[in-house]
Amino acid sequence: MTVLVWITEGTWQAAVDAARRHAPADTGITLLHVTGDDVAATAHGAFAGLLGRGRAGRDPGDQVRALADDAATELLAAATDRLDRDRVVRSHRHGRVEREVVHAAEDAELLVCARDGDRRRLGPHSLGPATRFVVDHAPCPVLLVWPEPAPGIESLPPAPPGPPPPDRP
Numbered sequence: 212m213t214v215l216v217w218i219t220e221g222t223w224q225a226a227v228d229a230a231r232r233h234a235p236a237d238t239g240i241t242l243l244h245v246t247g248d249d250v251a252a253t254a255h256g257a258f259a260g261l262l263g264r265g266r267a268g269r270d271p272g273d274q275v276r277a278l279a280d281d282a283a284t285e286l287l288a289a290a291t292d293r294l295d296r297d298r299v300v301r302s303h304r305h306g307r308v309e310r311e312v313v314h315a316a317e318d319a320e321l322l323v324c325a326r327d328g329d330r331r332r333l334g335p336h337s338l339g340p341a342t343r344f345v346v347d348h349a350p351c352p353v354l355l356v357w358p359e360p361a362p363g364i365e366s367l368p369p370a371p372p373g374p375p376p377p378d379r380p
Contacts, residue, residue, distance in 0.1 A: 212235065218244045
């Protein structure tokens with residue numbers, strides 16, 4: 212079995228804990244972090260917009276990318292330590308986050324990820340846009356976990372107006 216664990220800032224601990232709890236000890240686990248290139252590209256675009264007035268070698272896009280790479284390396288190291296398994300592969304990708312995760316899951320037998328939206332209530336808003344895309348397009352089963360205890364059933368939104376559903380046996 213191959214398990215892919217999508218590591219994101221703010222929810223990575225829950226995803227790692229779920230993998231440790233649910234994947235057999237002899238399972239190969241890949242920890243994946245994806246850095247979106249949009250922030251570095253924006254910084255580079257602002258620098259390029261100076262129409263040559265910026266100094267060569269001082270492109271903030273390069274600096275932002277280097278900082279993001281360092282942060283990803285630290286995050287993957289912390290996740291590896293928390294996982295406490297022998298067979299762990301670290302993977303760091305760049306690009307459109309949601310698409311990179313789906314592509315990385317192509318050979319996985321299970322993808323583990325955590326909710327990253329509104330975690331105060333049950334429902335579709337508990338998933339951010341990238342996570343929603345991944346859940347909808349993953350080519351393998353997905354284990355979706357709450358990063359903290361799930362909200363109570365009373366947080367369900369009200370039922371839509373209309374006739375009541377049929378009685379259940």
